[in-house]
Amino acid sequence: MTRTANVAVVGATGAVGQEAVHLLEERGFPVGRLVLLASGRSAGAEMAFQGRLHRVEVLSQADFRDIDLVLSAPGASVSREFAPRAVAAGAVVIDKSSAFRMDPEVPLVVPEVNGEAALSHRGIVSSPNCSTIPLVVCLKPLHEAFGVRRVVVSTYQAVSGAGRRGGEELFRQTVALLNHRPLETEAFPHQIAFNVLPQVETFRPEDEGYTTEEVKIVQESRRILGIPDLRLTATAVRVPVMNGHSESVNVELDRPVSAEEAREVLSRAPGVAVVDDPAGGEYPMPLEATGRDEVLVGRIRRDPTVASGLNLWLACDNLRKGAALNAVQIAEFLWSRAEGRRRLVAE
């Protein structure tokens, strides 16, 4: 008889939560009982899983004593509130919010990059920001092969990164503009339809002109790659794309590398798909990345302005590998290592 895990999904009705439920089924994760949790506002909704409907329950009243694994994708404040309660009840929480990402006691994990770190958890494993994940998946093999010295990244982030209301707002604004109707702005600080916003998340006085998103990209990448002094600078930008984050990445390496060598290293890297025949019109695009598990990498070319520079371009399904898939992969990794043990809790 197959060992199964009782799984709770917190924030089940959100964009990432829905994707997580979908992926648990698609990937055949050995789910025993599935518990869907959300705020009171979303409770009572029904979601399909393995051919039957599951009713969404209220998070604040949830009992975690019988739960092995929590896939958590609410806002950070909700995670901070419920996660300790779930851990105290014996569950392992894989949290997609920013709540615990910089907590030195909580491993921050991308399985292809630092999967082993997940094993040292004390009940919570954190999953990185949706812009950080594709970046480190590509930087890791480059760092191992050639040594990464400095990175300049500019992002092209889809509205789904702001949750369901992000997509709804782009849709509503687009329809309004095409019909010459006035448009409303709620999810983003300015009109996003047919516009570009050099702001993802918020500006805090202590961040010296950077957004919290840009700070996350830098700090999380350093933690995951295990390079505390990695020189990485980011500009995070929202574009009117429904789903799929893209990034323009300039990398300085320790030794000169040809585009072919870099392509070869990346094509062997786990979680990466090289899509790089630009003259044939093949390069990563958010439309192509959507629904794919891999980070798509292309436009790989030497940057001759430094001794050993590379430019590359990546695209990633930010709801999938950028969020829900990474969390499910952490669950799969922990589960595969838990072997005969009843619980996923570390020794």
Add this chain to the structure above:
Amino acid sequence: MTRTANVAVVGATGAVGQEAVHLLEERGFPVGRLVLLASGRSAGAEMAFQGRLHRVEVLSQADFRDIDLVLSAPGASVSREFAPRAVAAGAVVIDKSSAFRMDPEVPLVVPEVNGEAALSHRGIVSSPNCSTIPLVVCLKPLHEAFGVRRVVVSTYQAVSGAGRRGGEELFRQTVALLNHRPLETEAFPHQIAFNVLPQVETFRPEDEGYTTEEVKIVQESRRILGIPDLRLTATAVRVPVMNGHSESVNVELDRPVSAEEAREVLSRAPGVAVVDDPAGGEYPMPLEATGRDEVLVGRIRRDPTVASGLNLWLACDNLRKGAALNAVQIAEFLWSRAEGRRRLVAE
């Protein structure tokens, strides 16, 4: 009596040509006679200028003997064909196409940056690429004040950069998608609606993985700034925006500079408007740049990953300062320097 110039606009019915006609009127350029020229396909159309309709004539049959100044915005092959003929007839051609930009005998001019270079023309003055112009307008004052060492730029380019058919394609594709109808792709190599394409223009084997757009940004910037060995690397990207190019710019300077110093220098620079109160939601956006003469610059902040780095973000009306306005400003500059002379031709 005011001296007037007889002006021909070539490619008058295109996106840039229409903007040029509009700007000649808006800016009160002393136009004597206006001649609108286009291919046979567009001939016969009528365009308004100074309150009356002008009929578009066929370029191939045009007589330039009475023309002082040609504002030229057709494709490069058309420019190469007609421009020598116009120059031979005594006109000065200000050409927006890529035909003569790298010709050492043709000055490549952004008036705020290297206006004087226009005076050495031999009949043709070239106006740069729409991504190059805003970049050099910002790099010039930074270079003069602090010395520019290296630049990494990623662009977010509007569809209007591909001419009228670019805007028509984004509109048609958006409508098709919202109505669940199949969409057609002609102006761009892939769907642009709700997508991002890391390709602007074409890939040539000799460019080692870069697009012709990216090569132009590098080569033209070096010429205009007069820094033949400027270390500048570019990634040019098309985004689903109707009008207004944005650029994420990382600059290494010769000496450490605070964000305040950089802001101060940029705010005094001609052709630049600093829009930089990010916490108050103020930063450059393509929607805000459209209709403005200046290049909008913001998100100015130190990049701590190098000894003296800056990140900044700019937005520019690519049809206006990125194209038609720059050409009209070159015309104004030449006209102001021509003084008593009948013709704009150099000595």
